Amino acid sequence: TSPVVIAIDGPSGSGKSSVSKAVAARLGLAYLDTGAMYRAATVWSMETADLADAAAVTAAVGVMPLVMGLDPEAPGVELDGRDVAEVIRTTEVTTNVSKVASNLDVRAELKRLQRAIIDQESGPAAVQSGGRGIVAEGRDITTVVAPDADVRVLLIASEEARLRRRSLEVHGAADASAVEATKDQVLRRDQDDAKVTQFLVAADGVVTVDSSDLDFEQTVDAVLAVVAQVT
Ligand code: C5P
Numbered sequence: 001t002s003p004v005v006i007a008i009d010g011p012s013g014s015g016k017s018s019v020s021k022a023v024a025a026r027l028g029l030a031y032l033d034t035g036a037m038y039r040a041a042t043v044w045s046m047e048t049a050d051l052a053d054a055a056a057v058t059a060a061v062g063v064m065p066l067v068m069g070l071d072p073e074a075p076g077v078e079l080d081g082r083d084v085a086e087v088i089r090t091t092e093v094t095t096n097v098s099k100v101a102s103n104l105d106v107r108a109e110l111k112r113l114q115r116a117i118i119d120q121e122s123g124p125a126a127v128q129s130g131g132r133g134i135v136a137e138g139r140d141i142t143t144v145v146a147p148d149a150d151v152r153v154l155l156i157a158s159e160e161a162r163l164r165r166r167s168l169e170v171h172g173a174a175d176a177s178a179v180e181a182t183k184d185q186v187l188r189r190d191q192d193d194a195k196v197t198q199f200l201v202a203a204d205g206v207v208t209v210d211s212s213d214l215d216f217e218q219t220v221d222a223v224l225a226v227v228a229q230v231t
Contacts, residue, residue, distance in 0.1 A: 003122040003133035004029070004231055005148075007141040008223070009199045010155035011190045013162030015211055015219060019155060020137040022220045023227070024072035027132065030121045031072035034138030034145070035097075037110050039088035040066050040077050042100045051096060058105040068117065070134070094185050098192035107140075107196065114145050139197035142206045151230045153223055154202040158212040162186055 006023065010016040017033060024031035044064045049056040069076025077085050087093065100106055114136065120126065121134035136145065142152040157165070164174045166186050171178040194200055202208045207226050211219040 001132075001231075003126045003131055004150045004227075005118060005122050005133055005146055006135040006151040006153070006227060007146045007149035008135060008137040008153045008155055009139055009142045009197075009206075010137075011157075011162060011199055012186045012193075013166040014155045014157045015165060015216070016137050016155045018216065019211075019219050019223060020135045021072045021075070022216075023223050024135040026220070026224065027135075027227070029072070029132050030070040030134040031075055032068065032070060032114065032117055032121075032134055032136040033075055033077075034110070034114055034136060034141060036075070036077050036085075036088055037066065037068065037113065038097055038101045038106075039093055040064070040079055040084060041106060041110065042093050042097045043084055043087055044079055045100055046093075046096065051099060054103050054105075057100060057103055058109075061100075061103075061106045061109050066113070070117070070121065072135070091185070094189070098189050101193065102196050104196070111140075111145050114141075118146055139193055139199045143198055143203045147203075151227050152203075152206040153226055154199065154206050154208045155219070155223070156200075156208060156210050156212075159187070161212045 008016050008020045021031055041061045041064060045051055045057045045060050049060040051057065065080040067078040077088060118134055118136055121131055142154060163179050163182055163186055167174045167178045167182040170182055209222045214222060
């Protein structure tokens with residue numbers, strides 16, 4: 001069978017990263033976290049440019065020494081040989097990432113890198129090396145980066161479920177004050193992101209999976225069911 005490309009988009013806290021990783025692992029596919037690429041671009045821009053200077057940020061991202069690890073069991077992010085997997089998840093980076101992601105030249109450059117990775121994992125080279133394909137997740141994979149993907153899923157969840165999940169992830173708790181502290185990182189960021197990417201409503205041909213009332217395993221199974229239908 002020829003390699004498969006699975007595109008998964010969704011808002012923050014929808015569970016798309018953990019679900020995408022599990023789907024990739026289950027099917028023996030590579031895994032690409034495009035959000036991690038925007039986060040790495042933010043770290044690199046903070047280190048080598050002035051975030052307020054769009055042209056400087058574009059130039060910085062154009063020479064960013066980024067290497068993405070595609071193993072779903074241990075996806076890596078390296079900048080200039082440095083492991084930045086933890087740095088890219090800090091509050092400071094999360095707060096700044098939407099600004100960098102709203103730069104259309106940055107988006108064009110990251111789309112080019114993402115497309116190259118997807119082609120490498122699904123094209124002739126992959127066929128020759130026995131590669132089975134890739135799961136790529138983010139905000140604009142089903143619409144812009146891989147509208148031609150074999151499987152396209154929009155993973156959504158209620159605002160309440162998304163706040164609770166992100167709060168547990170970041171603070172290890174989901175009481176009122178922890179949830180409140182997560183609001184900027186979830187709701188404000190989604191609002192800013194929605195200005196440049198369309199991930200709140202499914203585009204034509206994209207299957208919506210609502211995980212509000214599903215646990216993790218059920219969500220993975222729901223996505224696997226979509227994959228099974230289409231491939
Ligand atoms: O998914 P994650 O929360 O790691 O994404 C971080 C940020 O990267 C998002 O808030 C958004 O600004 C940006 N992003 C994007 N397009 C994608 C993936 C992420 O603009 N395909």
